[in-house]
Amino acid sequence: MPDGSPPGGPDPSPDGARIETAVRAVLGSMSGDLTVVEAALLAELEGLGRTVARAKQEIASLRVDDITLSHIPSATDELDAIVGHTAQATNEILDACETLEAVAGRISGAESDALATAVTRIYEACSFQDITGQRISKVVTALKAIEARIDQVVSRFGAATTGLPPPCSEAPAPAPAETGETEGRRLANGPQLPGGGVSQADIDKLLADFD
Amino acid sequence: MDKNTSVLIVDDYKTMLRIIRNLLKQLEFENVEEATDGSEALAKMRAGNFGLVISDWNMAPMTGLDLLKEVRADARLKHTPFIMITAESKTENVVAAKAAGVSNYIVKPFNAETLKGKIEKVMANA
Numbered sequence: 381m382p383d384g385s386p387p388g389g390p391d392p393s394p395d396g397a398r399i400e401t402a403v404r405a406v407l408g409s410m411s412g413d414l415t416v417v418e419a420a421l422l423a424e425l426e427g428l429g430r431t432v433a434r435a436k437q438e439i440a441s442l443r444v445d446d447i448t449l450s451h452i453p454s455a456t457d458e459l460d461a462i463v464g465h466t467a468q469a470t471n472e473i474l475d476a477c478e479t480l481e482a483v484a485g486r487i488s489g490a491e492s493d494a495l496a497t498a499v500t501r502i503y504e505a506c507s508f509q510d511i512t513g514q515r516i517s518k519v520v521t522a523l524k525a526i527e528a529r530i531d532q533v534v535s536r537f538g539a540a541t542t543g544l545p546p547p548c549s550e551a552p553a554p555a556p557a558e559t560g561e562t563e564g565r566r567l568a569n570g571p572q573l574p575g576g577g578v579s580q581a582d583i584d585k586l587l588a589d590f591d
Numbered sequence: 592m593d594k595n596t597s598v599l600i601v602d603d604y605k606t607m608l609r610i611i612r613n614l615l616k617q618l619e620f621e622n623v624e625e626a627t628d629g630s631e632a633l634a635k636m637r638a639g640n641f642g643l644v645i646s647d648w649n650m651a652p653m654t655g656l657d658l659l660k661e662v663r664a665d666a667r668l669k670h671t672p673f674i675m676i677t678a679e680s681k682t683e684n685v686v687a688a689k690a691a692g693v694s695n696y697i698v699k700p701f702n703a704e705t706l707k708g709k710i711e712k713v714m715a716n717a
Contacts, residue, residue, distance in 0.1 A: 504701070577679075
Protein backbone atom coordinates (compact mmCIF):
# COMPACT_ATOMS: atom_id res chain seq x y z
CA MET A 381 0.00 0.00 0.00
CA PRO A 382 1.41 3.40 -0.91
CA ASP A 383 2.37 5.55 2.03
CA GLY A 384 0.81 8.75 0.67
CA SER A 385 2.90 11.00 2.94
CA PRO A 386 3.79 14.29 1.33
CA PRO A 387 7.44 15.26 1.06
CA GLY A 388 8.71 16.77 4.29
CA GLY A 389 7.21 14.18 6.66
CA PRO A 390 3.97 14.05 8.63
CA ASP A 391 2.12 17.16 9.63
CA PRO A 392 2.99 17.94 13.27
CA SER A 393 -0.12 20.01 14.00
CA PRO A 394 -2.84 18.61 16.32
CA ASP A 395 -5.35 18.70 13.46
CA GLY A 396 -2.93 16.94 11.14
CA ALA A 397 -2.17 14.29 13.75
CA ARG A 398 -5.87 13.66 14.38
CA ILE A 399 -6.64 13.32 10.68
CA GLU A 400 -3.65 11.06 10.11
CA THR A 401 -4.62 8.86 13.03
CA ALA A 402 -8.21 8.58 11.82
CA VAL A 403 -7.20 7.76 8.25
CA ARG A 404 -4.62 5.22 9.39
CA ALA A 405 -7.24 3.59 11.62
CA VAL A 406 -9.61 3.30 8.66
CA LEU A 407 -6.84 2.00 6.42
CA GLY A 408 -5.76 -0.50 9.07
CA SER A 409 -9.27 -1.85 9.51
CA MET A 410 -9.80 -2.18 5.78
CA SER A 411 -6.36 -3.25 4.66
CA GLY A 412 -7.38 -6.84 3.99
CA ASP A 413 -10.23 -5.87 1.74
CA LEU A 414 -8.74 -2.95 -0.23
CA THR A 415 -7.95 -3.03 -3.89
CA VAL A 416 -4.94 -1.16 -5.20
CA VAL A 417 -7.14 1.61 -6.56
CA GLU A 418 -9.02 2.01 -3.28
CA ALA A 419 -5.80 2.09 -1.33
CA ALA A 420 -4.43 4.79 -3.62
CA LEU A 421 -7.64 6.77 -3.20
CA LEU A 422 -7.45 6.57 0.58
CA ALA A 423 -3.84 7.65 0.48
CA GLU A 424 -4.87 10.65 -1.60
CA LEU A 425 -7.53 11.46 1.01
CA GLU A 426 -4.94 11.25 3.73
CA GLY A 427 -2.71 13.67 1.84
CA LEU A 428 -5.65 15.98 1.26
CA GLY A 429 -6.46 15.98 4.96
CA ARG A 430 -2.91 16.97 5.78
CA THR A 431 -3.00 19.75 3.20
CA VAL A 432 -6.21 21.16 4.69
CA ALA A 433 -4.76 21.02 8.19
CA ARG A 434 -1.57 22.74 7.02
CA ALA A 435 -3.58 25.47 5.24
CA LYS A 436 -5.50 26.15 8.44
CA GLN A 437 -2.27 26.44 10.37
CA GLU A 438 -0.81 28.80 7.77
CA ILE A 439 -3.89 31.05 7.82
CA ALA A 440 -3.66 31.17 11.61
CA SER A 441 -0.01 32.20 11.40
CA LEU A 442 -0.73 35.06 8.96
CA ARG A 443 -1.44 37.43 11.84
CA VAL A 444 -4.44 38.85 10.07
CA ASP A 445 -4.96 41.30 12.92
CA ASP A 446 -1.87 43.14 11.70
CA ILE A 447 -3.57 43.68 8.36
CA THR A 448 -6.90 44.90 9.73
CA LEU A 449 -5.60 46.77 12.79
CA SER A 450 -2.42 48.27 11.42
CA HIS A 451 -1.61 47.94 7.71
CA ILE A 452 -4.93 49.01 6.20
CA PRO A 453 -5.62 51.90 8.64
CA SER A 454 -2.03 53.06 8.13
CA ALA A 455 -2.42 52.92 4.34
CA THR A 456 -5.68 54.89 4.42
CA ASP A 457 -4.10 57.49 6.73
CA GLU A 458 -1.20 57.89 4.29
CA LEU A 459 -3.61 58.31 1.39
CA ASP A 460 -5.61 60.90 3.35
CA ALA A 461 -2.34 62.75 3.99
CA ILE A 462 -1.58 62.74 0.25
CA VAL A 463 -4.98 64.34 -0.43
CA GLY A 464 -4.33 66.94 2.28
CA HIS A 465 -0.84 67.81 1.04
CA THR A 466 -1.87 68.09 -2.61
CA ALA A 467 -4.81 70.32 -1.62
CA GLN A 468 -2.43 72.55 0.35
CA ALA A 469 0.05 72.73 -2.54
CA THR A 470 -2.73 73.45 -5.02
CA ASN A 471 -4.03 76.29 -2.88
CA GLU A 472 -0.57 77.81 -2.72
CA ILE A 473 -0.27 77.58 -6.51
CA LEU A 474 -3.69 79.27 -6.81
CA ASP A 475 -2.55 82.02 -4.41
CA ALA A 476 0.42 82.67 -6.69
CA CYS A 477 -1.83 82.65 -9.77
CA GLU A 478 -4.14 85.24 -8.26
CA THR A 479 -1.11 87.46 -7.55
CA LEU A 480 0.02 87.06 -11.17
CA GLU A 481 -3.47 87.94 -12.41
CA ALA A 482 -3.37 91.12 -10.36
CA VAL A 483 -0.01 91.97 -11.95
CA ALA A 484 -1.40 91.19 -15.42
CA GLY A 485 -4.18 93.68 -14.72
CA ARG A 486 -1.65 96.43 -14.09
CA ILE A 487 0.27 95.94 -17.32
CA SER A 488 -1.03 95.87 -20.88
CA GLY A 489 -0.48 94.50 -24.35
CA ALA A 490 1.22 91.24 -25.27
CA GLU A 491 2.90 90.83 -21.89
CA SER A 492 -0.42 91.01 -20.06
CA ASP A 493 -1.99 88.56 -22.51
CA ALA A 494 0.92 86.13 -22.15
CA LEU A 495 0.66 86.27 -18.38
CA ALA A 496 -3.12 85.72 -18.46
CA THR A 497 -2.74 82.76 -20.82
CA ALA A 498 -0.09 81.20 -18.59
CA VAL A 499 -2.30 81.64 -15.51
CA THR A 500 -5.24 80.02 -17.31
CA ARG A 501 -3.09 77.02 -18.17
CA ILE A 502 -2.05 76.71 -14.53
CA TYR A 503 -5.72 76.78 -13.46
CA GLU A 504 -6.49 74.04 -15.94
CA ALA A 505 -3.58 71.93 -14.72
CA CYS A 506 -4.56 72.42 -11.07
CA SER A 507 -7.74 70.46 -11.59
CA PHE A 508 -5.47 67.41 -11.16
CA GLN A 509 -6.04 67.74 -7.42
CA ASP A 510 -9.72 66.93 -7.79
CA ILE A 511 -9.04 63.96 -10.08
CA THR A 512 -6.28 62.50 -7.87
CA GLY A 513 -8.46 63.01 -4.79
CA GLN A 514 -11.28 61.02 -6.37
CA ARG A 515 -8.89 58.30 -7.50
CA ILE A 516 -7.47 58.00 -3.97
CA SER A 517 -11.01 57.75 -2.57
CA LYS A 518 -11.58 54.79 -4.87
CA VAL A 519 -8.40 53.12 -3.53
CA VAL A 520 -9.51 53.71 0.08
CA THR A 521 -12.88 52.13 -0.72
CA ALA A 522 -11.09 49.12 -2.24
CA LEU A 523 -8.87 48.76 0.86
CA LYS A 524 -11.93 48.82 3.12
CA ALA A 525 -13.58 46.13 0.99
CA ILE A 526 -10.42 43.97 1.32
CA GLU A 527 -10.45 44.52 5.09
CA ALA A 528 -14.09 43.40 5.29
CA ARG A 529 -13.37 40.28 3.23
CA ILE A 530 -10.40 39.38 5.44
CA ASP A 531 -12.61 39.74 8.52
CA GLN A 532 -15.14 37.45 6.86
CA VAL A 533 -12.53 34.78 6.05
CA VAL A 534 -11.12 34.91 9.57
CA SER A 535 -14.60 34.69 11.05
CA ARG A 536 -15.45 31.61 8.96
CA PHE A 537 -12.09 29.98 9.68
CA GLY A 538 -12.40 30.64 13.40
CA ALA A 539 -15.88 29.12 13.53
CA ALA A 540 -14.68 26.04 11.66
CA THR A 541 -11.86 25.38 14.11
CA THR A 542 -14.04 25.72 17.19
CA GLY A 543 -16.66 23.38 15.82
CA LEU A 544 -19.28 26.12 15.45
CA PRO A 545 -21.24 26.34 12.23
CA PRO A 546 -19.78 28.90 9.80
CA PRO A 547 -21.74 32.12 9.32
CA CYS A 548 -24.60 31.96 6.84
CA SER A 549 -23.65 32.81 3.30
CA GLU A 550 -23.82 36.47 2.38
CA ALA A 551 -27.27 37.86 1.84
CA PRO A 552 -27.77 39.20 -1.66
CA ALA A 553 -27.13 42.93 -2.00
CA PRO A 554 -30.34 44.85 -1.47
CA ALA A 555 -31.85 46.59 -4.47
CA PRO A 556 -31.11 50.35 -4.76
CA ALA A 557 -34.72 51.19 -3.94
CA GLU A 558 -34.44 49.28 -0.64
CA THR A 559 -31.29 51.13 0.43
CA GLY A 560 -32.52 54.53 -0.68
CA GLU A 561 -29.57 54.77 -3.08
CA THR A 562 -30.25 57.31 -5.78
CA GLU A 563 -29.37 56.97 -9.45
CA GLY A 564 -26.81 59.72 -8.94
CA ARG A 565 -25.06 57.76 -6.19
CA ARG A 566 -25.29 54.44 -8.04
CA LEU A 567 -23.64 55.93 -11.13
CA ALA A 568 -20.95 57.82 -9.18
CA ASN A 569 -17.92 55.76 -10.15
CA GLY A 570 -15.26 58.48 -10.13
CA PRO A 571 -12.55 58.97 -12.75
CA GLN A 572 -11.98 56.16 -15.23
CA LEU A 573 -8.56 54.82 -16.19
CA PRO A 574 -7.27 55.90 -19.61
CA GLY A 575 -9.46 54.31 -22.25
CA GLY A 576 -12.18 53.51 -19.71
CA GLY A 577 -14.37 56.54 -20.29
CA VAL A 578 -15.45 58.64 -23.25
CA SER A 579 -13.73 61.81 -24.43
CA GLN A 580 -15.19 65.30 -24.45
CA ALA A 581 -15.56 65.01 -28.24
CA ASP A 582 -17.53 61.76 -27.85
CA ILE A 583 -19.70 63.34 -25.15
CA ASP A 584 -20.45 66.28 -27.45
CA LYS A 585 -21.47 63.88 -30.23
CA LEU A 586 -23.62 61.90 -27.81
CA LEU A 587 -25.40 65.03 -26.59
CA ALA A 588 -25.90 66.20 -30.17
CA ASP A 589 -27.60 62.89 -30.94
CA PHE A 590 -30.25 63.70 -28.33
CA ASP A 591 -30.97 67.15 -29.81
CA MET B 592 -23.62 86.13 -23.03
CA ASP B 593 -24.93 88.20 -20.11
CA LYS B 594 -22.02 88.66 -17.74
CA ASN B 595 -24.36 89.89 -14.98
CA THR B 596 -25.90 86.43 -14.72
CA SER B 597 -25.66 84.95 -11.22
CA VAL B 598 -23.77 81.69 -11.38
CA LEU B 599 -23.86 78.93 -8.76
CA ILE B 600 -20.90 76.56 -8.79
CA VAL B 601 -21.22 73.28 -6.88
CA ASP B 602 -18.28 71.05 -6.00
CA ASP B 603 -17.08 69.28 -2.86
CA TYR B 604 -13.43 70.14 -3.63
CA LYS B 605 -12.64 73.67 -2.45
CA THR B 606 -9.77 73.96 -4.90
CA MET B 607 -12.10 73.07 -7.79
CA LEU B 608 -14.54 75.75 -6.67
CA ARG B 609 -11.69 78.23 -6.61
CA ILE B 610 -10.43 77.20 -10.07
CA ILE B 611 -13.88 77.47 -11.67
CA ARG B 612 -14.55 80.78 -9.90
CA ASN B 613 -11.26 82.20 -11.23
CA LEU B 614 -11.97 80.93 -14.76
CA LEU B 615 -15.42 82.55 -14.58
CA LYS B 616 -13.77 85.76 -13.40
CA GLN B 617 -11.58 85.67 -16.51
CA LEU B 618 -14.81 85.39 -18.51
CA GLU B 619 -15.99 88.48 -16.57
CA PHE B 620 -18.65 86.73 -14.49
CA GLU B 621 -18.55 88.50 -11.13
CA ASN B 622 -21.78 87.25 -9.50
CA VAL B 623 -20.62 83.81 -8.46
CA GLU B 624 -21.73 81.80 -5.44
CA GLU B 625 -20.58 78.42 -4.22
CA ALA B 626 -22.06 75.27 -2.68
CA THR B 627 -20.31 72.07 -1.65
CA ASP B 628 -23.06 69.53 -2.39
CA GLY B 629 -26.45 69.22 -4.05
CA SER B 630 -28.57 69.89 -0.99
CA GLU B 631 -26.74 73.12 -0.14
CA ALA B 632 -27.02 74.16 -3.79
CA LEU B 633 -30.74 73.42 -3.87
CA ALA B 634 -31.33 75.52 -0.74
CA LYS B 635 -29.38 78.41 -2.29
CA MET B 636 -31.27 78.10 -5.56
CA ARG B 637 -34.63 78.12 -3.79
CA ALA B 638 -33.59 81.19 -1.80
CA GLY B 639 -31.93 83.02 -4.68
CA ASN B 640 -32.15 83.67 -8.38
CA PHE B 641 -29.41 82.00 -10.39
CA GLY B 642 -29.15 82.14 -14.16
CA LEU B 643 -26.64 79.30 -14.48
CA VAL B 644 -25.58 76.28 -12.43
CA ILE B 645 -22.23 74.56 -12.91
CA SER B 646 -22.14 71.37 -10.86
CA ASP B 647 -19.92 68.42 -10.10
CA TRP B 648 -21.54 64.95 -10.01
CA ASN B 649 -19.87 62.97 -7.22
CA MET B 650 -20.75 64.75 -3.97
CA ALA B 651 -22.38 63.74 -0.68
CA PRO B 652 -25.02 63.74 0.60
CA MET B 653 -26.70 64.91 -2.62
CA THR B 654 -25.03 64.20 -5.95
CA GLY B 655 -25.05 66.52 -8.94
CA LEU B 656 -27.44 64.24 -10.83
CA ASP B 657 -29.89 64.25 -7.94
CA LEU B 658 -29.60 68.05 -7.74
CA LEU B 659 -30.34 68.25 -11.47
CA LYS B 660 -33.47 66.11 -11.04
CA GLU B 661 -34.66 68.28 -8.14
CA VAL B 662 -34.07 71.43 -10.18
CA ARG B 663 -35.95 70.08 -13.20
CA ALA B 664 -38.84 69.02 -10.93
CA ASP B 665 -39.15 72.49 -9.37
CA ALA B 666 -41.62 74.74 -11.17
CA ARG B 667 -39.58 77.90 -10.57
CA LEU B 668 -36.13 76.46 -11.19
CA LYS B 669 -36.76 73.96 -13.98
CA HIS B 670 -35.54 76.16 -16.84
CA THR B 671 -32.21 77.09 -15.19
CA PRO B 672 -29.27 76.24 -17.48
CA PHE B 673 -27.33 73.42 -15.83
CA ILE B 674 -23.81 72.36 -16.83
CA MET B 675 -22.33 69.21 -15.30
CA ILE B 676 -18.52 69.31 -14.87
CA THR B 677 -17.41 65.90 -13.69
CA ALA B 678 -14.83 63.14 -13.81
CA GLU B 679 -17.69 60.70 -14.51
CA SER B 680 -16.90 59.87 -18.11
CA LYS B 681 -18.87 56.69 -18.77
CA THR B 682 -21.47 56.78 -21.51
CA GLU B 683 -24.14 55.70 -19.00
CA ASN B 684 -23.41 58.82 -16.94
CA VAL B 685 -23.79 61.14 -19.92
CA VAL B 686 -26.99 59.39 -20.98
CA ALA B 687 -28.43 59.58 -17.43
CA ALA B 688 -27.55 63.28 -17.17
CA LYS B 689 -29.11 64.03 -20.54
CA ALA B 690 -32.24 62.08 -19.61
CA ALA B 691 -32.46 64.16 -16.42
CA GLY B 692 -32.29 67.36 -18.46
CA VAL B 693 -28.67 68.52 -18.30
CA SER B 694 -27.93 71.49 -20.55
CA ASN B 695 -24.36 70.45 -21.23
CA TYR B 696 -21.69 68.09 -19.91
CA ILE B 697 -17.98 68.70 -19.42
CA VAL B 698 -15.60 65.93 -18.45
CA LYS B 699 -12.67 66.68 -16.10
CA PRO B 700 -9.91 67.57 -16.65
CA PHE B 701 -11.22 70.35 -18.88
CA ASN B 702 -9.80 73.51 -20.38
CA ALA B 703 -10.97 77.10 -20.16
CA GLU B 704 -11.99 77.17 -23.84
CA THR B 705 -14.32 74.21 -23.35
CA LEU B 706 -15.92 75.88 -20.32
CA LYS B 707 -16.35 79.15 -22.22
CA GLY B 708 -17.84 77.39 -25.25
CA LYS B 709 -20.36 75.41 -23.21
CA ILE B 710 -21.43 78.46 -21.17
CA GLU B 711 -21.98 80.46 -24.37
CA LYS B 712 -24.00 77.61 -25.86
CA VAL B 713 -26.33 77.05 -22.88
CA MET B 714 -26.80 80.77 -22.29
CA ALA B 715 -27.74 81.25 -25.93
CA ASN B 716 -30.38 78.54 -25.61
CA ALA B 717 -31.70 79.80 -22.27
